[in-house]
Amino acid sequence: MENLKRVDLIFGAYTNEKYKVLESTLKKSSEQIITEMINSGLKGRGGAGFLTGLKWKFTAQESEPTKYVVCNADEGEPGTFKDREILTKVPRKVFSGMAICGKAIGAKKGYMYLRGEYQYLLPDLMAELDVYHEHAKRFNHDFTIEIRMGSGAYICGEESALFESIEGKRGEPRNKPPYPTVSGVFSKPTVINNVETFVNAVMIMKYGAEEFKKLGTSDSRGSKVFSISGDTPKAGIHELELGMTLADFVAEFGDGDTKAVQVGGASGFCVPRKKFNETIIGFEGVPTGGSMMLFNSSRSMYNVLHNYLDFFEEESCGQCTPCRVGCQQLLKGIHAVKKGEKPSSYLNQLLQLSDTMKITAKCGLGQSVANSFSSIVENFKEEMIY
Amino acid sequence: MTETKELVKKLADKYGRARESLMPILQGVIEEERFVSSEAMTEIARELDIASAEVYGTATFYSFLDTQPRGKYVIRVCKTITCDMHGKKKVIEKIEDLLKIKLGETTQDKKFTLLTTNCLGWCHQGPVMLINSTPYPSLDENKVTEIIMDYMSK
Numbered sequence: 001m002e003n004l005k006r007v008d009l010i011f012g013a014y015t016n017e018k019y020k021v022l023e024s025t026l027k028k029s030s031e032q033i034i035t036e037m038i039n040s041g042l043k044g045r046g047g048a049g050f051l052t053g054l055k056w057k058f059t060a061q062e063s064e065p066t067k068y069v070v071c072n073a074d075e076g077e078p079g080t081f082k083d084r085e086i087l088t089k090v091p092r093k094v095f096s097g098m099a100i101c102g103k104a105i106g107a108k109k110g111y112m113y114l115r116g117e118y119q120y121l122l123p124d125l126m127a128e129l130d131v132y133h134e135h136a137k138r139f140n141h142d143f144t145i146e147i148r149m150g151s152g153a154y155i156c157g158e159e160s161a162l163f164e165s166i167e168g169k170r171g172e173p174r175n176k177p178p179y180p181t182v183s184g185v186f187s188k189p190t191v192i193n194n195v196e197t198f199v200n201a202v203m204i205m206k207y208g209a210e211e212f213k214k215l216g217t218s219d220s221r222g223s224k225v226f227s228i229s230g231d232t233p234k235a236g237i238h239e240l241e242l243g244m245t246l247a248d249f250v251a252e253f254g255d256g257d258t259k260a261v262q263v264g265g266a267s268g269f270c271v272p273r274k275k276f277n278e279t280i281i282g283f284e285g286v287p288t289g290g291s292m293m294l295f296n297s298s299r300s301m302y303n304v305l306h307n308y309l310d311f312f313e314e315e316s317c318g319q320c321t322p323c324r325v326g327c328q329q330l331l332k333g334i335h336a337v338k339k340g341e342k343p344s345s346y347l348n349q350l351l352q353l354s355d356t357m358k359i360t361a362k363c364g365l366g367q368s369v370a371n372s373f374s375s376i377v378e379n380f381k382e383e384m385i386y
Numbered sequence: 387m388t389e390t391k392e393l394v395k396k397l398a399d400k401y402g403r404a405r406e407s408l409m410p411i412l413q414g415v416i417e418e419e420r421f422v423s424s425e426a427m428t429e430i431a432r433e434l435d436i437a438s439a440e441v442y443g444t445a446t447f448y449s450f451l452d453t454q455p456r457g458k459y460v461i462r463v464c465k466t467i468t469c470d471m472h473g474k475k476k477v478i479e480k481i482e483d484l485l486k487i488k489l490g491e492t493t494q495d496k497k498f499t500l501l502t503t504n505c506l507g508w509c510h511q512g513p514v515m516l517i518n519s520t521p522y523p524s525l526d527e528n529k530v531t532e533i534i535m536d537y538m539s540k
């Protein structure tokens with residue numbers, strides 16, 4: 001355990017008085033909040049890892065008077081379940097984070113977009129939301145929060161698709177630019193952050209940027225909530241400091257026979273055993289929204305890849321050709337190679353196709369299929385063929 | 387007024403008649419009727435004053451907004467990788483056995499529909515299924531039998 005540092009930032013106990021951190025933060029100016037956020041070096045926890053403080057600053061600078069705060073609680077990446085745990089255990093911190101962001105950027109309204117699969121959480125969240133609104137009123141903070149539900153579409157986790165969905169439309173990603181900081185939900189300047197990012201913001205306000213920066217590495221500040229599953233005796237949620245090597249991670253969470261770890265879900269990267277030592281988990285190495293799936297030698301990596309491609313093929317919104325057709329062709333392709341209908345050299349053509357998708361697909365879904373595809377095919381070629 | 391008409395009107399009164407009210411209204415119809423019928427879609431289009439093609443286009447985009455008739459209890463078993471590794475196939479076979487239907491089908495009495503779905507966010511406690519909106523994690527053949535029998539007697 002010496003090589004992994006456990007932390008208790010996200011799930012730590014609430015303050016004694018309800019919404020105390022929010023109350024004290026509201027006494028600060030918008031500039032003070034944003035400066036503190038930028039100094040903390042916090043990067044978004046939804047996967048892409050953009051600097052949160054900068055995102056808030058850009059939105060605050062927009063002259064349009066109506067702005068929005070959106071909490072992305074669509075958590076659909078295979079292998080991720082940490083946002084569900086956060087919303088179950090510490091929803092107050094999530095609402096506080098949204099309200100602090102509202103103060104920082106000058107928004108009066110926030111939306112939480114909760115995936116349909118988590119509808120069972122709604123009664124408890126609504127009850128906490130009542131408590132929040134009571135306190136916001138008492139603090140004279142004009143910022144209300146509304147929860148909107150998804151209905152079973154992974155693509156709605158993509159920020160612009162999520163906006164479309166809130167607006168009552170098909171969840172089809174938009175062209176970028178414009179970015180959400182300029183034109184987000186209802187075409188107004190919008191900050192969209194992951195559930196965990198908002199909780200981190202509250203912790204930064206509570207302890208200060210300097211304390212927060214003591215955790216992690218220069219590229220990956222703070223702690224991260226990991227969702228650990230697969231072949232592991234310790235499946236579940238673990239809050240760890242960023243910047244560890246995958247070897248240390250596997251020593252703690254593996255079952256002694258770990259063959260590969262999929263870091264970052266189906267849209268992330270597969271790291272084989274021989275690269276565990278050199279792989280750092282964090283923005284300087286392999287980034288992750290928190291999904292860590294372990295596979296031992298009894299597992300067929302062909303089956304794993306097949307499962308991921310099935311997932312992408314179903315969840316592709318179908319709007320652009322490289323992704324809609326590409327996902328189908330990759331799936332058909334590995335099938336054909338496995339059955340011997342195509343020679344093994346056909347895999348190279350498929351790798352080229354996935355590279356093409358990376359540069360031509362419209363959104364992050366189509367662009368990231370190549371991550372798992374090439375890392376699995378290249379590292380486990382024999383398993384794809386025999 | 388038919389029941390569906392009344393329901394749509396009630397939902398539109400509650401959520402409003404702007405375009406952004408469409409999702410909550412569709413979700414409300416699912417909650418009550420388990421699927422969005424063409425009658426419901428036409429009614430929603432009328433209430434919101436938009437083309438019914440818009441309603442259809444939106445509804446069919448989302449996997450939980452079924453446009454086919456479904457049973458009173460919609461079972462969705464997670465088929466994503468970790469649930470797959472930990473025995474989702476056996477769980478599905480057990481349910482098929484108990485309800486005497488195949489995956490994708492609805493029982494004759496319109497009580498159950500059996501479907502699969504993508505990651506439900508319970509990978510550490512798979513296999514998992516949803517029955518309507520309630521998740522049931524850590525399934526094995528015994529546990530799933532108990533749960534389904536319980537619903538059968540409801």
Ligand SMILES: Cc1cc2nc3c(=O)[nH]c(=O)nc-3n(C[C@H](O)[C@H](O)[C@H](O)COP(=O)(O)O)c2cc1C
Pocket residue numbers: 043044045046047048049050072073074075076077154155156157158159160192193194195197363364365
């Ligand atoms: C296909 C796809 C799915 C995504 N799903 C999620 C998600 O479920 N939750 C999330 O926070 N971000 C998701 N994202 C990333 C969001 O687009 C966005 O970058 C993020 O919400 C920003 O918040 P952050 O800066 O706090 O990470 C997804 C992106 C793509 C391309």
Ligand code: SF4
Pocket residue numbers: 155172173315316317318319320321323324361362363364365366367
């Ligand atoms: S890349 Fe895929 S999900 Fe994204 S817009 Fe294109 S078809 Fe839709």
